Amino acid sequence: MTVFDFEGAVARARDHAPFLALLLDREPVLAGQLAAGVLDIHATSATPDMPVARQLRLDRRALALTVGIGDLAGALDLTGVTHALTDFADRALDRAIRAAIEERTPGAEPRGFVAIALGKQGSRELNYSSDIDPILLFDPRTLPHRPREEPEEAAVRIAKRVVELLQARDGDGYVLRVDLRLRPSPEVTPIALPVEGAISYYESQALTWERAAFIRSRAAAGDLALGRYFLDAIRPFVWRRGLDFGAIGEIRDLSRRIRDHYASGQGFGPGYDLKRGRGGIREAEFFAQIHQMIHGGRDPALRAPATRDALAALAAAGWIEADQAAALTRSYTLLRTIEHRVQMIDDRQTHTLPTGEALDRVARLHGLAAGEDLLALLREPVETAGRIYDALDEGRPGGLPHEAHALSAGLTDAGFADGEGAAARIAGWRAGRYPALRSPAARAALEAVLPVLMPALAGAPDSAAALLRLDRLLERLSSAINILRLLEARPGLASLLATILSHAAPLADALAVRPELIDWLIDASAFEPLGSVDELAIELRGDDAGDYQALLDHVRRLVGEKRFALGSQVVAGVSDPLDAAAGYARLAEAAIAVLAAATVAEFARSHGRVPGSELVVLAFGRAGGGALTHASDLDLVYLFTGDFAGESDGAKPLGATLYYNRLAQRITAALSVPTAAGPLYPVDTRLRPSGTQGPLVVSLDSFARYQREEAWTWEHMALARARPVFGSPSARAAAAAVIADVLGGARPDRDLAREAATMRAEMARHKPPTGPLDAKLLPGGLVDLEFTVHLAQLCHRTGFDPNLSRAIAALAEEGLLPPGLGAAHDLLTRLLVTLRLVAPDAAVPPPATQALIARALGLADWAAVLAALAATRQEVEAAWNGMTGAGDG
Structure with a gap:
């Protein structure tokens, strides 16, 4: 007879798991039973007279403690733990649905509303702190609803109440986190869907990942007959008889993207992501699901929802090696067990091994001496699982065929709508249609790059347009050999070019106009963050030879290159879009500083300067907030300091107001009017006092008076992101002081x-x-x-x-x-x-x-x-x- 160490489990929980320790204190009767070795997964301190929500919270609290101690004592294996957690989730979801219907339509039969469990709830594999991912469906013909209430409206209200009953927290904790985002098009659909509409979606529009999601699905709560009807209807969508290697590629790509996204958790050691890391839980799941998607349409025996059951079925059918199934099962079981240890410490939905002393705590909770012992336990199973999953990748593709029919067929299979037209274009490149491709070395380099570029272009939203952009680029290049050799040596850069041509139309259009921008991608600095505003301004000024038109062209060229680089960083995934937004803004501010200063100097040659006065430029909106996009315009307001009655001292003197209005018009033109080197930024000046009805430039005093006495609430809201971006330090400080004064309260009281x-x-x-x-x-x-x-x-x-x-x-x-x-x-x-x-x-x-x-x-x-x-x-x-x-x- 096996003896389980409940006393040791309780002691470890008190010492190393604050959440379990808290539950032991709050459930003294249950704690005593567990210490004595009595394990009852249905034990609870709830009573029937309590509200349903409180009953469920107390049930969950008792279950968390019981399962946690039973797990630590060895009385519950992984299957026992996950089944207990999942069965409770099913019961809680069902009770919540029944309660929600009863509250709205007392005495009505709880029909016409079902929760389809997906993910780990669907396969009865919930982890210790899992949320649940149901799809909520209803039948308008049978759903109970109030008089003069549409079934659709009733269903949404029932769904909201179900979520509220399960997710609401109070002193007793919560029941379950509910994630409804796996339903079709969650950004536009209600949280409960009519069953026939859902069936129509899955039969005609659903994506590959949704097929994979339904491998682990079942009717879990509510009207189970309705749920079985839905699942029977969509079974052909999930289990296709034909082999779908395109879909398999998408699942593999998903795994690669997960590895990329969670790069910090890929390497084994402290901080390793047990779920998403290389060789982690998800790779065992994906390995099984990939083979199920390939073979499950023809062999129903392979349609096991649970990962370990699926691995065993695949091995029994001979689709995977028995030692692969055994290794992945062992790794999966161990990683899920340690995942539970990590989660039961603070009841957090985390999958990452901690570092330092926190890792020691996880190890000791598991019964080991220290974190290094836990890593030693995990290392070999993780590495083995990673190698098994890596073997699914077919590696780098070979060269493209030269025979016309084979090339056309291959390109069609790759995803080109017009494979024959794409093949004809490649044949023209191979024949040296463009001067840059006429040397044998250039064509050899082209052959090496095509297997990287063409599949990427085939996956473009408009593959024909992407191919045409590449054709225009090759046509405009004076020499292709160096670029093609570089792309051959750096497949990542070739993939980036294909990605730009395929997905980023603004960047692709810029390349079509200025193919030399590709040189910027070759420069290592293209993928570095942009410098400060001052550093960028120095770079934009160039040699400062005094030729105003040359400076305009220089700034346009350099700004275009740097904006292209920032966009490429985002598309390549090497830069956080937030960092790119800040870079776009610093670049724009530097351009304003350089062009405004040059325009002021150029204007002064004819009209002099207004003594005791100067121009100040305020940036509003995203420019003021320091976070622009590739397509942002600049919201600018021009002010001038000093006396509005002043006059300039040049050969062609102007009154101050006219002087600054003409000057501001020239600065706006310098920033916005395209030249041979391209455009810069659209400029919007409508945030000035009185908008388009007012002058382009007003004095700082007039601006202050307007903001304090006449401005609308929306103008004060806009002022909250205003900041000076051009002017002397003293002038900027004066403008900033006005802004601070108005925002601080020097404005009319309003609702x-x-x-x-x-x-x-x-x-x-x-x-x-x-x-x-x-x-x-x-x-x-x-x-x-x-x-x-x-x-x-x-x-x-x-x-x-x-x-x-x-x-x-x-x-x-x-x-x-x-x-x-x-x-x-x-x-x-x-x-x-x-x-x-x-x-x-x-x-x-x-x-x-x-x-x-x-x-x-x-x-x-x-x-x-x-x-x-x-x-x-x-x-x-x-x-x-x-x-x-x-x-x-």
């Missing part, structure tokens, strides 16, 4: 919340979102976030900083904004910066571009992007409604 809400509603009517991914204009997007921040600043007269990140942090520290708005700002800004490059219309892009966006945002896949965007928008909307009272009542 700020009401005016801000009215203004935002009016803006929404006149300027709707351009697409479903418009991170700026969607409800809960950046505009709502900016309004929320500026309203908080103006109402409380604190937290002023043109930089929104710093402003949010300051306001959150004072308790005036939710702390999560900082992360919301970062995600929305990253998305905006990236979309301006790869999806300027804010429409949902094709899967290949979706992957690029996900990588730029540091997320695993497109589903995670949509989920994060939905959650972020919800958080921003809640903050905005809280500021304006829109959510009251």
Whole structure:
């Protein structure tokens, strides 16, 4: 008879797992039973007379303690742990659905509403701190609903109540975290979907990762008959009889992207990501799912939802080696067990081995002496699993065929809609159609690069357009040999070029006009962060020979190169879009400084200067906040110091107001009018006093008076991100002092919340979102976030900083904004910066571009992007409604 060490488990829990120690104190009766070796996974301190929500929270608390101690004592193996956790999740979800229906329609039969469990709940493999990922479906014909209430409305309200019952926290903790983002198109669909609509989606539109998700699916709670009907209907979508190697490639690519996204957790050691690291939990899951997707359509025996069951079935059928199945099963079991140890310490949904003393704590909780012993236990299984998964990768592709039919067929298979046309274009390159490709060395280099470039171009949203862009580039090059050899030697650079041509239309168009920009990618500095404003200004001035037109061209060329480099960094995934946004802003500020100074000097040659007076340029909006995108315009306001009645002292004297208005017009032209070297920035000056009805430039005194006495609330909100970017230190300080004085309270008292809400509603009517991914204009997007921040600043007269990140942090520290708005700002800004490059219309892009966006945002896949965007928008909307009272009542 096996003897389990419950006393030792309790002692280790008290010493090394603060969460379990807390539960032992809060559940003394249960703690005593466990110490005595009595294991009852249904034990609870809840009573039937309690509200359902409290019963469930107490049930979860008791289960967490019971399973945790049973696991540590060895009385529950991994299967026992995961089944207990999953069965509780099923029961809790079912009770929540029944309670939600009963509350709304007392006595009604709980029919017509079902939760389809996906992921680890679907396979009965939930971990210690898992959230659940159900899809909620309803049948409009049978769902109970109130009189004069549409079933769709009832379903959403039931779903919201279910989530509330499970997720709400109080002194007893919570029941389950619920993530509804695996439903179809979660950014635009309600949280509960009609069953027939869901079936239609999965039959016609679903993506490869969604197929993989349904390998682990089952009807878990609610109307199980309805759930089985849905799963039976979509079974042909999940289990296709034909081998789908394109889909398999997408799953492999997903794994590679996960490795890229979580690079810090790939290397084995302290900080290793047990779930996403090389050889980790997810690679065992993907290994099984890849083979299931290939063979499960023809062999139902392979459709096991649980990973270890799937590995065993695949080995029994001969599709994988028995030793592979055994090694992956051993690794998976051990990693899941240690994952539970990491999670039970603080009840956190984490998968990463800690470092230092915290790693020792995990090891001791597992019964080992120190962290190094835990690493020794894990190392070999992890490395073996990583090698097994790596063997799935077929490696670098070979050369492209020369025979016309074979080449055309291969390109068609790769994804070109017009494989024959693509083959004809390649044949022209091979024949030396363009001068840059006429030498044998150039054509040899081309052959080496084509296997990298063509598959990447085939995956473009518009492969024909991407190929045409490459053709134009080759046509314009004076010599291709060095570039092609470089691309051959650095496949990563070839992939980057293909990615730009395929996905980043603004960058590709710039290359078509200026093919020499590709030289900038060869320069190692292209992937380094841009320097400070002062450093950039020195570079933009060049040799400062005094030729104004030459300076304009020089600035345009250099700014174009650096903007191209910043965009390429984002597309390549080597730069955080937030860092790129700051780089774009520093570059623009340097350009303003250099061109404004040169224009002032050029203007003074004819008209002199106004004694005791000078020009000041204020940047507003994203320029003021130091976070531009590739497509941003510059919101500028021009002011001048001194007496507006003054006059310039040049050969052609002008009164101060006329002088500065003409000067500002020339600066605007220098910044915005295209020359042979290309354009710079669109300039928007409508934020000046009185807008387009007022003069282009006013005196600082007039500006101050207007802001203090006449400006509208929206102008004061805009002022919160204003800062001087040109002028002497004293003039900048004077302008900054006016801004601070007005923001600090030197302005009329107004009903700020009401005016801000009215203004935002009016803006929404006149300027709707351009697409479903418009991170700026969607409800809960950046505009709502900016309004929320500026309203908080103006109402409380604190937290002023043109930089929104710093402003949010300051306001959150004072308790005036939710702390999560900082992360919301970062995600929305990253998305905006990236979309301006790869999806300027804010429409949902094709899967290949979706992957690029996900990588730029540091997320695993497109589903995670949509989920994060939905959650972020919800958080921003809640903050905005809280500021304006829109959510009251």
